[in-house]
Amino acid sequence: MNRFSYARPGSVAEAVREVAAPASKVLAGGTNLVDLMKYNVERPAHLVDVTRLPGLKAIEETGEGGLRIGALVTNTALAYDPRVQERYPLLSSTILAGATAQLRNAATTGGNLLQRTRCYYFYDAATPCNKRVPGSGCPAIGGVNRIHAILGTSEQCIATHPSDMAVAMAALEAVIRVSGPGGERDIPIAEFHRLPGDTPERDTNLGADEIIVSVELPAPRFATNYTYLKLRDRLSYAFALVSVAAALDMDGGTVREARIALGGVAHKPWRVPEAEALLKGVVPERGAFSLVADRILEGAQGFGGNSFKIDLAHRAILRALSQAAAGTPQSQTDKRIQ
Known part of the structure; x- marks a missing residue:
């Protein structure tokens, strides 16, 4: 694991300023990032701990009958929230299908959306991987690829996105609110994650100087x-x-x-x-x-x-x-x- 500086901002605006520093990474539950740092896959120069940001651990009603989920709401809190269980049981069920109770207790809504592929080659820093080192190759294409993609692939990458929660949110047409130097903007989940194309190193359309602040679910229609x-x-x-x-x-x-x-x-x-x-x-x-x-x-x-x-x-x-x-x-x- 490499040496890094550490900051714990007290507001979203401060967090946005901190994450704009070169080679910064946001730390929340850490269930994916810390593993990647241990494997020497992620080597951030600066960690921005957002776990103390106010207002991001709440699940709130919206005027349209939907719910706004703070980025720091844990997977457990989201899955067992009575409003989610009643109005969006698909989301609750999907979260409970993932990981373990211990991981769900730590993993956050924002972090779940941002988790990275579990491709064997991506995790092995000794092998080539276009996601880690663009232009180095994709050994999965001709190698061990049992868990890999069958849709939306490119000659650069055949990795898959590992999230369960994101699949339900895609079906429910969630909207992701992010904050950056220019203020807040909304990204429909269909436009949030990217296909590999020629830039497999980019998993999402989240800017390097932006953080997720919430996810909004529209009024419920699929509860039965x-x-x-x-x-x-x-x-x-x-x-x-x-x-x-x-x-x-x-x-x-x-x-x-x-x-x-x-x-x-x-x-x-x-x-x-x-x-x-x-x-x-x-x-x-x-x-x-x-x-x-x-x-x-x-x-x-x-x-x-x-x-x-x-x-x-x-x-x-x-x-x-x-x-x-x-x-x-x-x-x-x-x-x-x-």
């Missing part, structure tokens, strides 16, 4: 017909090979609106609104779900070790939509697939 289905190599403390957040707004026996987001398959939560539109006005049944899955996975490409994910994702979408339509969400206590 939803599910979060997470498929992984073991039933706990494992990242998704494929996950599906599915939410349906039903009008009698037909679908009024559908939201479907996938995790474990791309460098960001994967949504295809055109595929969701195929369910509008349709009676939910397997044939319709299959057409949706085909559209979502259009252009999917495997790289040998992860090619199985294409079929796995198709079947997961069908199962998740079936669970959502029936109003029988996947249990995150009894993790056997229903």
